Amino acid sequence: MEDSVQTRGEQMLALRYARMAAAPPFLRGGFRPFFFGGSLWAVVALTLWLLALAGAVQLPTAFDPLAWHRHEMLFGFVGAVVGGFLLTAVPNWTGRLPIAGPPLAALFGLWVAGRLAVLFSAAIGAVVAAAIDVGFFMVLTAVAAREVLESKNRNLPVVGLIFLFGLVDAADHGGAAGLIDADHAWKCAVALVIILISLIGGRIIPSFTRNWLSKQGLREGLPGQPAPFDMAIIGLTAFAFLAWITAPPGWLTGTLFAVAAAGQAARLARWKGWKTFADPLVLILHVGYLWVPIGLALLAAVDFGAPIPRSTAVHALTAGAMATMILAVMSRATLGHTGRELRASLLTQAAYVLVTAGALLRVTAPLGLLDYRMGIEVAGAAWMGAFLLFLVAYGPILSKPRIDGKL
Template structure:
């Protein structure tokens, strides 16, 4: 009789199955609300920023306008996508059922409350806004930690990086309040952490998806191999270089480390044979997105040496380039794969990739005087808005609908 009593794990699994069955499709997986919400917020936040630049509105936030723009693109938009990816990847890592239904709705609601709290923090109060905003990352890290620790999974360091991202968020609130001595520290930490996440996770998925697609086509010559010591060295060098960048405003040492890290990342990328994937946009865009990592590191190195190159160009190579492109690459692929659709980039998806790539190139090129600054910035912004608007209209119906073959 004792063996018939369900264990705590079995009880939790039963509750999650019931929650998933009762939930609307949009709440049956973390990627659904967070990918869609992140894309919507990317459009809204950038549109508000453009209106601020045009002098049409004043944002009722305790942050200054530029600080709010940085905060919301990093901790709002990018943070939402990180949450969606993490909540979707954890079941694959652990074999546990995904968080869905009311718990997922509560987590998404906390993220959404954070966006509103920061936007209206002048009236709400910086302290309250900070508690709500940072609270989302503390809860997310706690949920993720519980899942991977109970499954004895190796991805605890990734959860730790999410917690550090939340700490950087909190420091940004201190900076907005004038408490932090170096207001650049929080956003530099955030850029470094997300770049490392791309390096770590991208280093798994880019060669894996490339290898699978090439093997499926019968191209088995020199397939991308499993992660090696070179990959670990590239990640370690990138972490060390970014730490030096944060610690030192300029100098030969961070420049040298950034240059070496860039070369290591470029070597790593070349081993994945991205040129063989030109016939498959879903795979090719992963290589294009990852290419922005060595480009961004190299530009940062040049800026550190006092070259005629603004640091903003280097930072946007990592943000608009690496983050923006990899985010759309992952969101489109995961949205198709996890809803039972064919892994194929239709015309709309190909246009999404084109727009985000053109936008990133122009955003980096404009401060370098490679194109007319104002024209380049305006077209870059329109391309960014267009790419995420097209994602919303193309993938929104997919994310709201049940998985193919599944009842609503």
Template sequence: MPNNLDRLQLRQTRMEQSPAILRGGFRPFFIGAATWAICALAVWLLILFGFTPSQFLEDPLAWHRHEMLFGFVGAAIAGFALTAVPNWTGRLPIAGAPLGALFGVWMAGRILPFLVSHESVLLIVLDPGFYVVLAALLAREILKSRNRNFPIVAVIGLFGIADLVDRVAMAGLADIANIGWQIGFALVIFLLAIIGGRIVPSFTRNWLVAQGAAEPLPTQPDYLDKAVLVLTALALLSWLIWPASLPTGVVVMAAAIAHVFRLVRWQGWRCRSNALLIILHVGYLWLPMGLLLLASAQWALVSETAAIHALATGAMATMILAVMSRASLGHTGRELSASRQMILSYVLISLAAVMRVSAAIGIGVQQITLTVAALAWAGAFGLFLVQFVPILTSGPIQKKSERKP
């Protein structure tokens, strides 16, 4: 029986001998997330605008909703988690053939809806099964290192259960309407609140210290941040259990205000010259904006679609693009500096969010605003792929001391 040292050496060898794209979870899954962000939206718009028959998919709207959440967002979460957990635990990352197999399962979940019906047992099991396997692998690493980040892995496991519930609903096997994607959506919002509350103030503080900025500086999460997270959880649970009610609107509104207060404490205006940082603050700003719209929707003041897209296109997509670009630079040994392409991609994702919310609210001609939003979305993730595919499919930059003479 191989001992722990043998297993460690085996994982080290597997990682070193693997193709560059399989040497870290962020590599295939960030490419997959950006590619699917474009492809899934393109398919949806072709159906929406009548260029492709709606019969091309059994339920185009349900498919669009599912793929943007459990396909695009899910891939970004997987890439982040597979990269963050080794940093948290000090253990080697999942790499090589196991990583390739994991990515293959995610890919199969994207392709199967075009080949089989929603009632297919293979599709119902395989698509959510990806997140169950991912959570199990990450939990093993967390538990072996006795790390404190197990709740984040638990959220990923629950995300897989939400995926299963949504698949069952799409298959018509149970009359559970929208609860699956709504639970998944709420879990992602909560995950953004947790992760954003760690990385945004931390990165901002580190940069301000490096610039010699004066006190006060952003602090690490404290009891106030924990209170915001508790309030956010209550707001999201209220939305799931008691929608379209006055009390739910009040709790969600309170959560929105709390997140504004939290964001102000991070002093984003002081890092406005650093595109890699300011985009994190902009992405997080969409979280309270989306919650504000969600609260208004409970009182029938705006369409809930506007709130969903403020949180999805605004908070989720902007934070995903920001984190993917920063992590891709940092974990391949590149300088943490935004290129013109990256800055343009940040501008485009912000434009996409504004236009999509505007269309949902009824500002402007809907077909025009939707088209602009779609083009800006595709441009943002297309620019990411242009810059980062060569980086993510090659090895890290060697330091001068490591280069051969």
């Protein structure tokens, strides 16, 4: 029996290796199609939203335009990049070969089908669109869970968050259909992504910072790995979001968000990002994470009754934390997993500047510091420019083999 299990394992390994060898480079790792597709969809979806906002087009979706914009930014754009990250991280966690070739093409095709189904849901039907869209996250969860369980890896909770994200996606479709409170779904989605950023960012940011500082000859006061303090702050942040979703605005949610913001700021300070200005690839991770305590603090201010629109706080977490961290992780992972030097090109640095400028403009636009419509349009242009630059700089890399000859 043991020999039979070993034989099946060897056959599976051989099959995966053969798929990778036969696959075009674009399908030799989950980060390749999903980073490219997510970035392209970010540009397309935001362009459609700005045109709809201006009254230039009418979107053929069963969602109202604002709900479609929220859905596609969270479950389309963010969902694609999270999928690409997960499919790339799982082989590192488990030591198994990545999903590649036809299975990866099928999974990516399901994500593309979900985007088209939601966009044209008024024609094909909301139920059909929801089934295709949610189906992507369910299949992604099943694929990742199989890999993690078979290797007895400790990262099953991360896979669980993806499963919850798929359930929230289904709830968002229910909100669009008027079956449940629409606010609950997108709030849950924001909460899950920020918790994921807190978990994964808390691992990679201090690790990459420590490695870079060590290369500069520093040996003392280096950032450490996550400690009980970090887990406590992540738990408090999750509890604050739970109160935000289930309780009315007031002193309770405001206090929880304020304490969570202070804790997240303390975590970030412990990672010593101010020492990394010479390396944009590391610095941008700290800049992206800085939006987390900023967003939480703004949510606290809103709940305490400050004259700040809720959209300001929400966009600090979405256009700020999510988009910046996504761009930071995509650029670094693409370079590292294609065997290239970890160095930010001028195009990469320009993309970092644009995504930061776009977030700043989007967060401040509702505050009346400049014309609202102009602020939204300029913020959107800067934000799209960042991901267009990513496509220009990294599209060719994502479609070419590793430069070191490895699969």
